Amino acid sequence: MKPIQYIMILLLFGVSIPLFAQDVTLFQQFNGRYDYTAIGNTLNVFENGPGTPCTIQSSSSATLNLLPSQNIVAAYLYWAGSGTGDFNILLNGEAITADRTFSDALDENRIFFAAFTDITELIISQGNSNYTVSDFNLSGIISPYCPTGTNFGGWAITVIYEDQNLPLNQLNVYDGLQSVPTILNITLDNLNVLDNEDAKIGFIAWEGDRSLAVNEQLTINGNVISNLPLNPANNAFNGTNSFTGAMDLYNMDIDVYNIQDNISIGDTSASITLTSGQDFVMINNIITVLNSQLPDATLSIDGSIVNCGDNSVELFYTVNNFNSTAILPANTPIAFYLDGLLIGQSQTVNDIQINESESNSTIITIPEGTDSDLTIIGIVDDDGTMNGIITETNEDNNITFEDIELLIIPDIIELPELIECNEGLEISTFNLFEALESLDYNEEDVSFFKDLDDLENQSNEILIPTNYNNVSAPDVVYVRLSSPPCYEVYQFNLNIENCPPTIPNGFSPNDDNANDWFNIQGLYDIFTEHELLIFNRYGDLIFKGNNDKPWSGVVNDGINANGNIVPVGTYYYVLNLNDPNFESFVGWVYVNY
Incomplete structure (x- = not known):
C-alpha cells in the first residue's frame, strides 16, 4: 500500500558479532539544488599498528571552505571513539552535547560509541573558518584497546548546501552505527534516477586501518567502485578525506564516490555492499546525491464544519508540494478513511509547483451508527484503494488525520x-x-x-x-x-x-346589536349536542334550542309558538349539555327591551 510505505534501508547480515549496533536508516532528506561536503579530523597521532604508542589527543582541527554560491542549509557533527562515550565536547570553544548517541562492539570488552548533534546555526554563523573540536577526552579509556589496535577517536562535520548552479537532486542522509565484520548489504529504495551525471555516495566510517586491506570492498549494484588515488578498490577504509585529499585521518574515513557509471537512468533502487575480511569498520553515516525530479505530496486537514444532527462533514484541506524537485500534477487523488473504510474522495485541481500549495474542501458522509468521537484519515496520492499513482521523493508522508466530534442531537x-x-x-x-x-x-x-x-x-x-x-x-x-x-x-x-359555560343573567332583544340574544359563553360549537329549554313563569315551555338555534327571545314551542318576541320578564331555563362530565344547568334569565 504505497501511501503507508516507508523509505527503508534493508539490512541483511552475514556473520555478525556486534552487541549494540543501531541500523543505519534514513535520517533526513533534501530535495532541490543541494549537494554536500564534509570536513573532520582524527584524534589519533599515528595509525594503529604494532609498536604504535598508546596515545591520543583531546583536540584536532579542520577547515571549511565553501564557495560564495553555496548556501548552508544544514550541518551535522558526528564524533566517535573507543569506550562507552564522551558526549560533551567543545567546538570552537562552544559546548556541544550529543542530541543522539550510538554504540557498537566487537565483544564485551571492546565497546565503541558515536554521537550526533545538529550544529546548523553554529556553522551558518561562523561560515568558512577553521573548526577545532576540543575537550574530547579518551586518554583514560584507550589503554585496553591499544593491544588489539582498536583505539581511536575522531570527528566529522557534514555540511549540506544549496547552490542554484546545481541540478535538481535528491540528497538522503542516513545514519546509525553498524560494523562490517564480513558483509553488510544495504538496499536504498524509492529512487527515481532521471540523470546519473555526478551521482555520488559518501560515508563517514570509523576504525578503518590503511594497513589492513583484506577483501575490503565497496560495491554499488554489483560493481566494485574506487576513488583513486585515495581509495583503491581493495582498501576502501584507509584514513582519507575525499573532499580535501587528506590521507592522515588515522582510523577514520570521510569518503565520497562518483557512481554515475554504476547507477542507471530509470533506476528506482540501489544495492550497496560493504565487505571487510579482516579490518573492523563501523559505518556511521551514508549520504547519496542523485539527480531526481519528483514531487512530494503532503496533506494537512485545516479544519472542519460539523452541523448539528448531520452526518455530513465539510473538511478543509491543503495539499503541499514542498520537499520536491518536480510539479505535483493536477488530479492527484485524495482519499479519506474511517476505520479502514473509504468514506470520501477528492483530487487536486491544478498543477502544484515546487514549494507551493493548493487548498480546497470536500464534503464526506459519516456512516450511520458511528461513534460521535471519530478520527478521519486523509491520504494524498491514494486512488481509494490505498494505492498511489505518482512516484514521489518520499512515500512516507502522505497521511494525515483529523479528530472530529459529530454534534449529536439528544433524544427528544x-x-x-x-x-x-x-x-x-x-x-x-x-x-x-x-x-x-x-x-x-x-x-x-x-x-x-x-x-x-x-x-x-x-x-x-x-x-x-x-x-x-x-x-x-x-x-x-x-x-x-x-x-x-x-x-x-x-x-x-x-x-x-370543555369548560363550564358562563350563563348571563339577561339580555335585550331590541336589535341594537348589543346583547340581543341569550349569549351563553363557552356553549356554542363546544357542547354541540346541548339542548336549551326556556319556560315562562307559569311553567309553560316556550322555546327549545340547540347548537344551531340560540335563543333571541322568540317563542318557538308550545301553544303560543308564533315566533313573537316574549314580553319583558323573567324566564326559567334548563340547559342540558348532554356531556357525562356535567349536570344540567337551571336558572332564571331576565328579558328586557
Whole structure:
C-alpha cells in the first residue's frame, strides 16, 4: 500500500558479532539544488599498528571552505571513539552535547560509541573558518584497546548546501552505527534516477586501518567502485578525506564516490555492499546525491464544519508540494478513511509547483451508527484503494488525520401537555412558553415549530408563541432550545377540554346589536349536542334550542309558538349539555327591551 510505505534501508547480515549496533536508516532528506561536503579530523597521532604508542589527543582541527554560491542549509557533527562515550565536547570553544548517541562492539570488552548533534546555526554563523573540536577526552579509556589496535577517536562535520548552479537532486542522509565484520548489504529504495551525471555516495566510517586491506570492498549494484588515488578498490577504509585529499585521518574515513557509471537512468533502487575480511569498520553515516525530479505530496486537514444532527462533514484541506524537485500534477487523488473504510474522495485541481500549495474542501458522509468521537484519515496520492499513482521523493508522508466530534442531537424530551378551554370547534388559544416552566432557559434561545424538519432547517417558525391557536386536538408542538455547540429538542401536546359555560343573567332583544340574544359563553360549537329549554313563569315551555338555534327571545314551542318576541320578564331555563362530565344547568334569565 504505497501511501503507508516507508523509505527503508534493508539490512541483511552475514556473520555478525556486534552487541549494540543501531541500523543505519534514513535520517533526513533534501530535495532541490543541494549537494554536500564534509570536513573532520582524527584524534589519533599515528595509525594503529604494532609498536604504535598508546596515545591520543583531546583536540584536532579542520577547515571549511565553501564557495560564495553555496548556501548552508544544514550541518551535522558526528564524533566517535573507543569506550562507552564522551558526549560533551567543545567546538570552537562552544559546548556541544550529543542530541543522539550510538554504540557498537566487537565483544564485551571492546565497546565503541558515536554521537550526533545538529550544529546548523553554529556553522551558518561562523561560515568558512577553521573548526577545532576540543575537550574530547579518551586518554583514560584507550589503554585496553591499544593491544588489539582498536583505539581511536575522531570527528566529522557534514555540511549540506544549496547552490542554484546545481541540478535538481535528491540528497538522503542516513545514519546509525553498524560494523562490517564480513558483509553488510544495504538496499536504498524509492529512487527515481532521471540523470546519473555526478551521482555520488559518501560515508563517514570509523576504525578503518590503511594497513589492513583484506577483501575490503565497496560495491554499488554489483560493481566494485574506487576513488583513486585515495581509495583503491581493495582498501576502501584507509584514513582519507575525499573532499580535501587528506590521507592522515588515522582510523577514520570521510569518503565520497562518483557512481554515475554504476547507477542507471530509470533506476528506482540501489544495492550497496560493504565487505571487510579482516579490518573492523563501523559505518556511521551514508549520504547519496542523485539527480531526481519528483514531487512530494503532503496533506494537512485545516479544519472542519460539523452541523448539528448531520452526518455530513465539510473538511478543509491543503495539499503541499514542498520537499520536491518536480510539479505535483493536477488530479492527484485524495482519499479519506474511517476505520479502514473509504468514506470520501477528492483530487487536486491544478498543477502544484515546487514549494507551493493548493487548498480546497470536500464534503464526506459519516456512516450511520458511528461513534460521535471519530478520527478521519486523509491520504494524498491514494486512488481509494490505498494505492498511489505518482512516484514521489518520499512515500512516507502522505497521511494525515483529523479528530472530529459529530454534534449529536439528544433524544427528544417530552414535556407535560398544555390544556386550555375549548373556544369552539376544538380550538383554543395557548401561550406556548407555559410548557417550558420546568426548564432553565432564555427566551431568545427558544423557538417553536409544528414540524421536525422545519425545526432542523429553522424554517416556518411559530411567530407568536404567546397567542397560538391549535390546529387539531391533540396538537404537537416542537421546541428548539439553543445549547451550544448544538441544540436540544422538546415536544409537548396541546389539548383542549370543555369548560363550564358562563350563563348571563339577561339580555335585550331590541336589535341594537348589543346583547340581543341569550349569549351563553363557552356553549356554542363546544357542547354541540346541548339542548336549551326556556319556560315562562307559569311553567309553560316556550322555546327549545340547540347548537344551531340560540335563543333571541322568540317563542318557538308550545301553544303560543308564533315566533313573537316574549314580553319583558323573567324566564326559567334548563340547559342540558348532554356531556357525562356535567349536570344540567337551571336558572332564571331576565328579558328586557
